[in-house]
Amino acid sequence: MALSVVDLYRDILPKTNCGECGFPTCLAFASMVVSEKLPLERCPHLSAETIAKCRPELEEQYARGKWTRRDPAKDALEWARRRAASMAPEDLPGRIGGRLAVDADGNKVLELPYFNRLLYVYPDRVVLQNGESLNRWEQVFIFNHIAQGGSSLPSGQWKSLDQIPNTISKVKSMQAHVLEPLARLFSGRGNLLAEASARLGGELIDQKQFGADLAAVFHPLPRIPLLLLFWDREPEEGFEARVSILFDGTIVEHLDIESIIFMCERLAELLQEEAGVF
Numbered sequence: 047m048a049l050s051v052v053d054l055y056r057d058i059l060p061k062t063n064c065g066e067c068g069f070p071t072c073l074a075f076a077s078m079v080v081s082e083k084l085p086l087e088r089c090p091h092l093s094a095e096t097i098a099k100c101r102p103e104l105e106e107q108y109a110r111g112k113w114t115r116r117d118p119a120k121d122a123l124e125w126a127r128r129r130a131a132s133m134a135p136e137d138l139p140g141r142i143g144g145r146l147a148v149d150a151d152g153n154k155v156l157e158l159p160y161f162n163r164l165l166y167v168y169p170d171r172v173v174l175q176n177g178e179s180l181n182r183w184e185q186v187f188i189f190n191h192i193a194q195g196g197s198s199l200p201s202g203q204w205k206s207l208d209q210i211p212n213t214i215s216k217v218k219s220m221q222a223h224v225l226e227p228l229a230r231l232f233s234g235r236g237n238l239l240a241e242a243s244a245r246l247g248g249e250l251i252d253q254k255q256f257g258a259d260l261a262a263v264f265h266p267l268p269r270i271p272l273l274l275l276f277w278d279r280e281p282e283e284g285f286e287a288r289v290s291i292l293f294d295g296t297i298v299e300h301l302d303i304e305s306i307i308f309m310c311e312r313l314a315e316l317l318q319e320e321a322g323v324f
């Protein structure tokens with residue numbers, strides 16, 4: 047039998063709302079026990095006997111994932127790993143770039159250029175060449191690229207996100223989580239953006255052809271270039287700074303839409319780190 051929030055509140059907790067567990071009410075505490083696996087021991091008013099009686103039921107429902115809050119990054123990573131697992135490593139360099147290499151422990155790995163650094167891709171994880179782990183969302187888009195990536199080379203035709211099919215629901219997210227934060231961060235600091243871009247391996251190209259103040263081509267992955275455009279603020283004209291990111295027309299052969307957003311979020315974070323501004 048499982049213990050729901052209501053069961054815990056009604057049958058187990060004292061219902062005095064004393065707050066000693068760190069939560070304002072017994073109901074709030076019950077919710078944290080059920081969904082976040084907070085130990086029942088955090089309520090000092092429960093006897094050892096009561097806690098021992100509840101433990102097997104709680105552990106059993108945690109093991110089944112019943113009522114526990116999902117961890118989206120964990121789920122996405124497991125899904126992406128499973129998708130990538132069926133790909134033969136020896137086919138990957140010809141398809142998505144990089145090369146097969148041997149790490150310091152003699153393991154065969156896929157070595158993949160990633161911005162201005164090198165990745166080692168193992169079946170269960172992706173790390174930087176120095177052994178530092180990538181964050182889970184980064185690993186998600188890299189495993190998705192391994193699973194999905196076609197062998198097309200970049201076409202040289204740039205497209206904005208809204209020109210890519212089925213992206214309407216993601217355009218706002220890109221604006222809110224990538225483009226606007228970058229524009230705010232580098233507003234009035236175009237030189238800093240140029241320096242950070244160069245440090246991240248971005249190639250500064252002629253910005254005038256795009257009518258922008260800065261244009262930089264990045265290579266997050268060998269088959270996936272991104273073009274970042276920046277227009278600085280013009281206070282006299284009443285214009286705020288603006289950023290746009292364009293994708294090669296082949297991108298949908300290499301990455302799903304969610305992964306495109308993860309990759310752009312990572313670009314924004316890395317530019318911020320390289321610029322040293324927070």
Ligand code: SF4
Nearest residue numbers: 063064065067072089
């Ligand atoms: S310490 Fe126990 S009794 Fe007090 S609010 Fe928390 S759960 Fe309720």
